[in-house]
Amino acid sequence: MGEDETLGRMVVVDPSSCTGCQLCVAACSLKHESQVNPLYSRIRAVRFEGKGAYIPVTCQQCKDAPCQSVCPVKAIERHEETGALIVNQEKCIGCKACIIVCPFGAISWTADGRIVKCDLCDGDPLCVKLCTREALAYVPATTAHLKTQVKAAEKFSEILKRISGV
Amino acid sequence: MPTALESRIAYIDLSKKKVNVKTTPREWVKQLLGGRGVSALILYGLLKSEVDPLSPENVLVISIGLMAGIPLPSARVNIGAKSPLTGAIGSSNCGGHFAPEMRRAGFDHIVIVGRAEEPTYLWISDGTIEFRRATQLWGLDTVEAQEAIKDELGDHSAQSLVIGPAGENLVRYANVRTGVKSSAGRTGMGAVMGSKNLKAVTVRGSWDIEFAYPDKVLDLCIRFNENLRKTRFFTVMQVYGTMHIFSYTNTAGIVRVKNSQSNQLFPSDNIEAEAVRPYSVGHEGCYGCPIQCRHRYVVESPRYGLIYDEGPEYTSQGCWGSMMAINSTECMLVCNHLVNRLGLDTLETGSMIAWAIEIFEKGLIDEKATDGMTLRWGSPEIVYELIEKIAYRKGFGAILAEGPKRAIEKLGSATAYYNMNVKGMSWLQTEDRAIPSFVLGVCVSTRGADHLRSRPAIDLFGLPKEFLEKLYGAPMTSDYTSYEGKERMVWGNELEYAVIDSLGLCKFACSHFITPHSIYTDTFNSYQELSELIYYVTGLEVTGDQLKTCGERIYTLERMFNLREGFTRKDDYPPQRYFDEPLPSGLPIVRGKRMDREKYEKLLDAYYTLHGWDSNGVPKAETLRRLGLTEEGIKALVGEVFG
Numbered sequence: 001m002g003e004d005e006t007l008g009r010m011v012v013v014d015p016s017s018c019t020g021c022q023l024c025v026a027a028c029s030l031k032h033e034s035q036v037n038p039l040y041s042r043i044r045a046v047r048f049e050g051k052g053a054y055i056p057v058t059c060q061q062c063k064d065a066p067c068q069s070v071c072p073v074k075a076i077e078r079h080e081e082t083g084a085l086i087v088n089q090e091k092c093i094g095c096k097a098c099i100i101v102c103p104f105g106a107i108s109w110t111a112d113g114r115i116v117k118c119d120l121c122d123g124d125p126l127c128v129k130l131c132t133r134e135a136l137a138y139v140p141a142t143t144a145h146l147k148t149q150v151k152a153a154e155k156f157s158e159i160l161k162r163i164s165g166v
Numbered sequence: 167m168p169t170a171l172e173s174r175i176a177y178i179d180l181s182k183k184k185v186n187v188k189t190t191p192r193e194w195v196k197q198l199l200g201g202r203g204v205s206a207l208i209l210y211g212l213l214k215s216e217v218d219p220l221s222p223e224n225v226l227v228i229s230i231g232l233m234a235g236i237p238l239p240s241a242r243v244n245i246g247a248k249s250p251l252t253g254a255i256g257s258s259n260c261g262g263h264f265a266p267e268m269r270r271a272g273f274d275h276i277v278i279v280g281r282a283e284e285p286t287y288l289w290i291s292d293g294t295i296e297f298r299r300a301t302q303l304w305g306l307d308t309v310e311a312q313e314a315i316k317d318e319l320g321d322h323s324a325q326s327l328v329i330g331p332a333g334e335n336l337v338r339y340a341n342v343r344t345g346v347k348s349s350a351g352r353t354g355m356g357a358v359m360g361s362k363n364l365k366a367v368t369v370r371g372s373w374d375i376e377f378a379y380p381d382k383v384l385d386l387c388i389r390f391n392e393n394l395r396k397t398r399f400f401t402v403m404q405v406y407g408t409m410h411i412f413s414y415t416n417t418a419g420i421v422r423v424k425n426s427q428s429n430q431l432f433p434s435d436n437i438e439a440e441a442v443r444p445y446s447v448g449h450e451g452c453y454g455c456p457i458q459c460r461h462r463y464v465v466e467s468p469r470y471g472l473i474y475d476e477g478p479e480y481t482s483q484g485c486w487g488s489m490m491a492i493n494s495t496e497c498m499l500v501c502n503h504l505v506n507r508l509g510l511d512t513l514e515t516g517s518m519i520a521w522a523i524e525i526f527e528k529g530l531i532d533e534k535a536t537d538g539m540t541l542r543w544g545s546p547e548i549v550y551e552l553i554e555k556i557a558y559r560k561g562f563g564a565i566l567a568e569g570p571k572r573a574i575e576k577l578g579s580a581t582a583y584y585n586m587n588v589k590g591m592s593w594l595q596t597e598d599r600a601i602p603s604f605v606l607g608v609c610v611s612t613r614g615a616d617h618l619r620s621r622p623a624i625d626l627f628g629l630p631k632e633f634l635e636k637l638y639g640a641p642m643t644s645d646y647t648s649y650e651g652k653e654r655m656v657w658g659n660e661l662e663y664a665v666i667d668s669l670g671l672c673k674f675a676c677s678h679f680i681t682p683h684s685i686y687t688d689t690f691n692s693y694q695e696l697s698e699l700i701y702y703v704t705g706l707e708v709t710g711d712q713l714k715t716c717g718e719r720i721y722t723l724e725r726m727f728n729l730r731e732g733f734t735r736k737d738d739y740p741p742q743r744y745f746d747e748p749l750p751s752g753l754p755i756v757r758g759k760r761m762d763r764e765k766y767e768k769l770l771d772a773y774y775t776l777h778g779w780d781s782n783g784v785p786k787a788e789t790l791r792r793l794g795l796t797e798e799g800i801k802a803l804v805g806e807v808f809g
Binding site: 016017018019020021022023026027030031033034035036037038039046047049050051052111126129130132133 | 237322345373377380384387388391395447448456
């Protein structure tokens with residue numbers, strides 16, 4: 001399978017549907033670390049409470065991934081089937097350079113000294129499964145833009161309605 | 167690392183600026199679980215009768231549920247103290263994101279006594295407790311204060327319980343709030359914080375929350391999520407929240423209108439759940455909740471400008487809509503915003519204002535009492551004005567700020583008949599005199615008139631007798647206007663809700679609070695399922711029967727607190743109006759209904775019997791022995807921490 005094909009699906013976030021409930025955060029931590037601690041969750045839903053904005057942030061499994069490029073021991077490997085960037089704990093030396101370069105802050109360091117990040121739950125992401133608002137979706141990357149496109153079109157149609165009075 | 171079984175209690179003396187940390191005894195968890203249950207024990211054990219609730223001697227208990235932090239709706243935090251509104255036990259809980267943060271910060275229970283010399287807030291982080299100056303926060307509204315604390319600490323994720331101007335001004339029904347909307351609303355816990363010069367309690371933790379069987383907890387969480395989504399209740403709650411109830415209750419004629427003069431408001435199109443949708447910009451979820459029942463909304467008001475807030479709930483919909491006879495979405499959204507920001511209990515505020523308007527209308531008070539205001543129904547401006555006056559105790563507002571008992575004393579005994587309260591706390595926004603189970607539940611509630619101690623909403627569905635019998639373990643009618651068997655319905659729900667509150671779970675997610683739908687699915691609606699959850703989370707084996715006994719113990723303990731303060735059977739009755747005035751409109755089964763005193767007396771007797779209390783509502787000696795609540799038993803339990 002070629003590199004481009006393995007980047008087939010992604011977790012796409014829709015901040016306008018997120019309610020900030022932290023269900024994905026708590027469940028992710030519980031699944032991967034057997035305890036609940038947002039610090040170790042691979043996903044975060046950042047809450048700007050007073051302003052009413054909630055922004056989910058997670059690994060985008062970048063094509064030219066800075067974490068992969070910066071890793072001095074090539075410990076971040078692409079999963080053949082899911083395309084997820086996986087930390088090979090055997091190779092990892094814990095230099096934390098990946099944490100510094102990740103533009104999404106999607107990589108974290110556990111108290112017992114491991115680099116952890118989203119592994120797409122082997123192709124069945126738990127966060128997506130539990131999100132009841134569809135603020136998270138696991139979709140082919142080629143169609144990831146569609147939902148946003150439709151939303152934009154809806155807004156545009158409302159404007160048209162107002163202008164034309166239809 | 168915090169687990170539910172190895173949690174800690176912080177005892178904080180604000181006068182002496184001293185902190186003492188203890189371990190939560192295993193026995194407390196086994197007998198009272200956490201949250202509301204543990205709070206009742208601490209209050210009973212540490213308070214002496216006749217303590218002035220607004221004096222430094224009052225004890226404030228912030229207590230999270232035993233299940234706090236699991237990926238389920240588990241974030242209820244309970245605030246307890248002797249209530250400055252009623253003089254009975256004060257206890258109120260709310261959701262939001264505070265409870266899991268408090269557990270991560272290293273504490274399950276925070277006990278606060280004394281009074282700080284100057285406005286103070288507590289900063290509790292990873293096991294440490296710091297007293298911080300709050301003079302710069304004094305006067306800020308509840309959301310401004312939380313944002314200012316985050317800015318000051320430079321910690322965006324810190325969670326706070328705060329009071330607003332109403333709490334600072336000792337309004338006897340000021341609430342305690344977290345986030346934009348979550349409110350521990352009832353019984354005036356905000357006034358207790360205000361009396362202690364305590365503006366906020368802020369928590370932040372990086373500690374792990376650990377479980378006995380993490381994989382099993384995760385499985386349950388996934389199963390719960392999947393099953394809940396299959397219910398219609400879920401779909402409706404996700405879109406409309408609790409406001410969906412109104413269309414039925416208003417049609418049936420079981421909402422309070424113009425204080426308590428009528429039971430239907432038409433037209434009501436602007437206060438129906440659908441009317442709020444155009445103002446909604448999304449929804450808001452408490453920690454771990456797949457439902458997320460509240461709107462985030464934006465509304466433009468000529469008086470207040472652009473407003474952002476969350477809600478409203480069914481209660482605010484009733485208080486600021488039907489109870490005031492105002493069919494206006496904007497009024498409802500603005501009032502909800504005002505009480506939220508000022509830190510007032512929406513229900514008590516609405517009820518006091520409705521009472522004021524009725525007694526003005528009846529000529530029992532005039533402009534001299536109301537600072538020249540002509541009170542009348544249907545005016546948003548009058549309601550806005552009164553809300554502000556109450557929060558800042560200005561003029562007539564200072565009288566209303568005192569709550570039912572004291573305001574009646576000031577405005578004359580003739581006004582008492584029109585004040586809809588039990589034990590000094592106002593009736594909710596519903597008109598219940600056609601529904602004996604609801605009335606009984608509200609009247610025997612340990613914290614004064616209140617539905618969240620027992621409300622058997624399931625009674626409204628007219629479910630088959632066989633089904634109800636299976637659910638409650640005894641024969642029961644399917645007719646909600648009947649008295650037959652209703653003591654068991656109320657008693658059964660009281661125990662269940664006491665357990666749910668003490669576990670810190672949300673009633674919407676784990677019981678048949680609103681709808682029978684959840685019973686048909688596999689959500690946490692039986693003691694057996696809750697017992698399984700407790701085992702996976704804590705490793706503690708508590709059988710379903712033992713859990714039910716926990717519910718009995720908690721309820722009886724709260725009752726004992728009230729008995730010690732002089733409350734007896736005489737305080738377990740609805741207002742006289744419920745016996746005197748038939749309902750003027752509504753469905754045929756509702757119209758013309760009023761309570762029957764003789765039948766109510768019998769219902770009360772039967773209810774006391776189920777609890778093992780005598781005909782005065784006093785627990786019998788054998789009941790106290792069975793529940794481990796003899797004076798020696800309680801002393802031993804309390805002594806494990808406060809010996």
